[in-house]
Amino acid sequence: MKCLVIAAGRGSRLSSKGDSKPLISLLGLSLIERVILTAKKQNIDDFYVVTGYNSEKVKQHLSVFSQSRNINITHITNEEWEKGNGISVLKAKKPLNENFILLMADHVFDGSILKKLKNEKIADGEVMLAVDYNIETNKLVDVNDVTKVLVEDNRILDIGKNIKKYNAYDTGIFLCSPAIFSAIEENLHNDDSSLSAGIRRLAGKGKAKAFDIKNDYWIDVDDEKTLKKAQGKLLDTLKKTSDGPVSRYLNRPVSTMITRLLLRTSITPNNVSFFSFILATLGAFIFFLGGYVNLVIGATLAQVSSVIDGSDGEIARLKFRATEFGGWFDAVLDRYADAFLLFGLTYYVYVLNWNFLALLIGFLAIIGTFMNSYTADKYDGLMKRKLEPGKHYFRMGRDVRIFIIFLGALINQPLLILVIIALLMNAENIRRVVVLYKNE
Amino acid sequence: MKCLVIAAGRGSRLSSKGDSKPLISLLGLSLIERVILTAKKQNIDDFYVVTGYNSEKVKQHLSVFSQSRNINITHITNEEWEKGNGISVLKAKKPLNENFILLMADHVFDGSILKKLKNEKIADGEVMLAVDYNIETNKLVDVNDVTKVLVEDNRILDIGKNIKKYNAYDTGIFLCSPAIFSAIEENLHNDDSSLSAGIRRLAGKGKAKAFDIKNDYWIDVDDEKTLKKAQGKLLDTLKKTSDGPVSRYLNRPVSTMITRLLLRTSITPNNVSFFSFILATLGAFIFFLGGYVNLVIGATLAQVSSVIDGSDGEIARLKFRATEFGGWFDAVLDRYADAFLLFGLTYYVYVLNWNFLALLIGFLAIIGTFMNSYTADKYDGLMKRKLEPGKHYFRMGRDVRIFIIFLGALINQPLLILVIIALLMNAENIRRVVVLYKNE
Numbered sequence: 001m002k003c004l005v006i007a008a009g010r011g012s013r014l015s016s017k018g019d020s021k022p023l024i025s026l027l028g029l030s031l032i033e034r035v036i037l038t039a040k041k042q043n044i045d046d047f048y049v050v051t052g053y054n055s056e057k058v059k060q061h062l063s064v065f066s067q068s069r070n071i072n073i074t075h076i077t078n079e080e081w082e083k084g085n086g087i088s089v090l091k092a093k094k095p096l097n098e099n100f101i102l103l104m105a106d107h108v109f110d111g112s113i114l115k116k117l118k119n120e121k122i123a124d125g126e127v128m129l130a131v132d133y134n135i136e137t138n139k140l141v142d143v144n145d146v147t148k149v150l151v152e153d154n155r156i157l158d159i160g161k162n163i164k165k166y167n168a169y170d171t172g173i174f175l176c177s178p179a180i181f182s183a184i185e186e187n188l189h190n191d192d193s194s195l196s197a198g199i200r201r202l203a204g205k206g207k208a209k210a211f212d213i214k215n216d217y218w219i220d221v222d223d224e225k226t227l228k229k230a231q232g233k234l235l236d237t238l239k240k241t242s243d244g245p246v247s248r249y250l251n252r253p254v255s256t257m258i259t260r261l262l263l264r265t266s267i268t269p270n271n272v273s274f275f276s277f278i279l280a281t282l283g284a285f286i287f288f289l290g291g292y293v294n295l296v297i298g299a300t301l302a303q304v305s306s307v308i309d310g311s312d313g314e315i316a317r318l319k320f321r322a323t324e325f326g327g328w329f330d331a332v333l334d335r336y337a338d339a340f341l342l343f344g345l346t347y348y349v350y351v352l353n354w355n356f357l358a359l360l361i362g363f364l365a366i367i368g369t370f371m372n373s374y375t376a377d378k379y380d381g382l383m384k385r386k387l388e389p390g391k392h393y394f395r396m397g398r399d400v401r402i403f404i405i406f407l408g409a410l411i412n413q414p415l416l417i418l419v420i421i422a423l424l425m426n427a428e429n430i431r432r433v434v435v436l437y438k439n440e
Numbered sequence: 441m442k443c444l445v446i447a448a449g450r451g452s453r454l455s456s457k458g459d460s461k462p463l464i465s466l467l468g469l470s471l472i473e474r475v476i477l478t479a480k481k482q483n484i485d486d487f488y489v490v491t492g493y494n495s496e497k498v499k500q501h502l503s504v505f506s507q508s509r510n511i512n513i514t515h516i517t518n519e520e521w522e523k524g525n526g527i528s529v530l531k532a533k534k535p536l537n538e539n540f541i542l543l544m545a546d547h548v549f550d551g552s553i554l555k556k557l558k559n560e561k562i563a564d565g566e567v568m569l570a571v572d573y574n575i576e577t578n579k580l581v582d583v584n585d586v587t588k589v590l591v592e593d594n595r596i597l598d599i600g601k602n603i604k605k606y607n608a609y610d611t612g613i614f615l616c617s618p619a620i621f622s623a624i625e626e627n628l629h630n631d632d633s634s635l636s637a638g639i640r641r642l643a644g645k646g647k648a649k650a651f652d653i654k655n656d657y658w659i660d661v662d663d664e665k666t667l668k669k670a671q672g673k674l675l676d677t678l679k680k681t682s683d684g685p686v687s688r689y690l691n692r693p694v695s696t697m698i699t700r701l702l703l704r705t706s707i708t709p710n711n712v713s714f715f716s717f718i719l720a721t722l723g724a725f726i727f728f729l730g731g732y733v734n735l736v737i738g739a740t741l742a743q744v745s746s747v748i749d750g751s752d753g754e755i756a757r758l759k760f761r762a763t764e765f766g767g768w769f770d771a772v773l774d775r776y777a778d779a780f781l782l783f784g785l786t787y788y789v790y791v792l793n794w795n796f797l798a799l800l801i802g803f804l805a806i807i808g809t810f811m812n813s814y815t816a817d818k819y820d821g822l823m824k825r826k827l828e829p830g831k832h833y834f835r836m837g838r839d840v841r842i843f844i845i846f847l848g849a850l851i852n853q854p855l856l857i858l859v860i861i862a863l864l865m866n867a868e869n870i871r872r873v874v875v876l877y878k879n880e
Binding site for chain 1: 763764765768769771772775776779780783787796799803806807810811813814815818869873876877880
C-alpha cells in the first residue's frame with residue numbers, strides 16, 4: 001500500500017532541537033523515521049515523502065535511512081511549503097492514483113491505528129480521517145493548536161482549528177482516495193490551500209468519513225512540551241503485561257532510564273543481551289571465590305545484569321529493531337546466566353559445610369528455575385489469551401528470582417536463597433501444569 | 441460439513457476378526473471409528489452412518505463412541521444392504537441436500553486427502569472422486585478387487601471393477617453434490633444399483649471429476665491381508681521427521697511394539713508419560729546408591745524409560761487422543777527426568793573421588809541438556825520449514841543422550857558420560873544459535 005508522508009513544515013517552535021522538524025530526534029529515531037517505521041510494521045511498504053523547508057537535508061537523511069532499513073521512499077519537493085500543507089499533498093497527485101495512507105511526519109502514534117484503518121473500506125471519492133473522541137480526557141493534546149472535528153454517524157460535518165462545535169480531534173492520520181487532490185484544488189482560488197479545507201469541502205458533499213481510534217494514542221509534536229509528552233508515552237509503552245512484580249516496580253523504571261542513554265549510541269539489542277549475560281556470569285564466578293564480600297558483589301552484579309536485561313528489548317522496540325532471533329537469543333543467554341548464578345551459589349554454600357543437602361537443594365533450585373522458563377511460553381500464552389485489557393497477571397519469573405538472590409546475599413543467607421528458589425520455582429511449575437491442565 | 445459413511449456391508453472374508461466389518465478392531469479403534477475420527481480431525485463434524493448387516497450392533501457401538509468422543513452421528517438403516525452400496529447411499533438422500541463427503545467405513549486413509557478434497561469446488565450436479573494414479577507402485581491394493589477408473593483431464597470417463605482400460609484406482613473417498621442420488625436412482629430399473637454405476641452415469645454426462653491424491657495412502661480393508669497392510673501402514677506413520685538416530689533405529693521400532701500391546705488396554709498417553717517419568721526417576725535414585733551394579737540398573741531403567749516415552753505420543757496419535765497439553769506435559773516430565781538422571785550420575789562420580797571437577801562437568805551436562813530442549817522448538821521449527829518431503833534432518837536430542845548414559849554405564853565410565861554429554865549438548869546448542877542466526 002502507498003503512503004504519503006508530509007514533511008514540509010519548519011517547526012519553528014522546536015528549532016532549538018534540530019534543523020528541521022521531521023529530523024528532530026526522539027528516543028533514537030528522528031520523528032519521520034518513527035512515522036515511516038510505524039507504518040512499515042503494519043506492512044505499508046511504498047512511501048512518498050513531500051519535503052519543503054530544508055528539503056535537501058531531509059532528503060539526505062531519508063536516503064541513508066531508506067538504505068539502512070531497506071525501505072522504498074520516493075522524494076517529492078514542495079518549494080511552496082510555506083503556503084500550507086494542502087499544497088504539499090497536491091504535489092503527490094501524480095503517483096498516488098489509488099487509495100493511500102496519509103501521515104504527518106511530526107506525529108507520534110500507535111501502530112494499531114494504522115493496522116485497523118488500512119483495512120477500512122472507502123468508496124471512490126471518499127476520505128477517512130482517524131479521529132479521537134477523547135476530547136475531555138486526552139492530556140497529550142494542545143487544545144489551542146489541535147484541529148477539531150464535528151462528527152455525526154461516522155460522517156465528518158465540520159473540521160478546523162477554530163470551529164466552535166466539535167466532538168473529536170483530528171489525529172492527522174488519513175485513508176484517502178485520490179478525490180482528496182481535486183478537493184484541495186477546488187479551494188485554491190479562494191486562497192485556503194490547507195488540508196483541512198480540502199477535507200471540509202469533501203465533508204460538505206458527505207464524502208468525509210471518520211474512523212474512531214478508541215483509546216490508541218497519538219501526539220502532534222509541535223513544541224518542547226509535546227515532544228516531552230511523546231517521549232513519556234513511548235517509554236510508557238515499554239511495560240509488558242508479562243512483567244513480574246520486581247520488573248514492574250524496580251527493574252523496568254531503571255532499565256528505561258538506561259535505555260534512554262543507550263539509544264543515543266549505536267549499541268544493538270544483541271550487544272546489550274550479551275553484556276548482561278557477561279555481567280551475570282562474572283557474578284557467578286565471584287560466588288566461587290567465597291566469602292561474604294564476594295557474595296554481595298556477585299549478587300549485585302546479578303541484579304544489575306537483570307535490570308540491564310530489560311534494555312535490549314526496549315531498544316529493539318523503540319528503534320523497530322526487534323527480531324525473533326534477538327528475543328530468542330536473549331532468552332537462551334538468560335537461561336545460561338541463571339544456571340551459572342545458581343551453580344555458583346550452590347558451590348558457595350557447599351564449601352561452607354560440605355553437606356550433600358546443599359548440592360541437592362542447589363540442584364532443585366537449578367532445575368526449578370529451568371523449568372520455570374521452559375513452562376513460561378505456554379503459561380504466558382494462556383494468560384495473555386485470558387487477560388482483560390490493561391490488566392496484568394501473576395508472574396513468578398526471572399525478575400523475582402534474581403532479586404531473591406540479591407536480597408539473600410545482602411543478609412548473608414545463601415542457603416536460604418537456594419531453599420526459597422527451589423521451593424518457589426518448583427511449586428510454581430507444578431501450579432502451571434495444573435492451571436494448563438484445567439484449561440486444556 | 442456433512443459426511444456420509446457407508447457401513448452396511450458384511451465383510452465375510454474378515455468374519456474371523458469380528459461380527460461386522462466396520463467393527464473390526466485395528467490398533468485400538470474399530471475401522472469405522474478411525475474413518476470418523478480421521479474426518480473429524482479435518483473439521484468435518486456432522487456424520488450420517490448407513491448401517492445394514494448387523495445394524496443394531498453397529499449402531500450400539502457408534503452410540504457409545506459418539507458420546508465418548510462428543511461427535512454428532514445420525515443413524516440410517518438400510519434393510520436392503522445386500523442389494524449393493526448404491527442403495528445404502530440412496531437411504532441418506534433426505535438429510536443430505538447440500539454438498540457432502542462420502543466415505544466407506546472399511547477404508548483406512550491419510551487425513552490429508554480429506555483436508556484437500558473438502559476444499560475443492562464442484563458445480564451443481566457434479567461429484568468428485570479421489571483417485572490414485574499409482575497403479576504400478578501401490579502395493580496396498582488388491583488388484584483383482586479394486587475399482588478402476590479411467591481419467592482424462594481430471595474427468596472420469598469410465599469406472600468399474602472389470603474395465604479393461606484404466607489409469608487410476610477408486611479410493612472410495614468422494615466429494616458429492618446431491619446429484620449422486622438421482623444418478624443412482626436412474627440406474628435402479630436396469631438393476632445395477634452400485635455406487636460405481638451411479639458414478640459411471642454421471643461420468644457419461646461429463647459430471648464426474650477426479651481428484652489426484654498424489655502420494656497419500658489409502659487401503660480398502662477387505663481381508664486379513666489388507667488388514668495387516670493397514671496396520672503396517674499406520675504404524676509406519678508414527679515415525680517423525682524430528683526423530684533422532686537412536687530413536688529411528690532402536691527406540692521407535694521397540695516403542696511401536698509396546699504401543700500395539702498398550703492399545704488393547706485403556707491406558708492413556710498421560711499414564712504412559714508419567715510411568716516413563718517414574719522409571720527414569722527411579723533410575724536416577726539408584727545412581728545415588730553407588731556401585732557398578734546400581735549404575736547399570738539405573739541406566740537400564742533410563743533407557744527403558746526412553747523407549748517407553750515414545751509410546752505415549754504413538755497411542756495418542758493412533759487413538760486420535762493427541763492434545764496440546766499432553767505433548768507439553770510429556771516434555772515437562774522429560775526435562776525433570778533428564779535432570780534427575782544427570783544429577784544422580786554427577787553424584788555417583790563425585791563420591792568416587794570427591795573432586796570438584798565432577799560437580800562442574802555434571803553441572804555443564806545438566807545445563808547443556810536443558811538448553812538442548814529449550815532450543816529444540818525453534819530449531820525444529822526452522823528445520824521442518826526447510827525440510828524436503830520424506831527426508832529427515834540432523835537431530836541431537838534426548839534419544840542420543842539417554843543412550844550415551846546407557847552405553848557409558850555398561851562399560852563403567854560414568855565420568856566419560858558426563859563429559860560427552862556436557863560437550864555434545866553445549867556444542868549442539870551453540871551450533872543451533874549459529875544456524876538460527878544465519879537463517880534469521
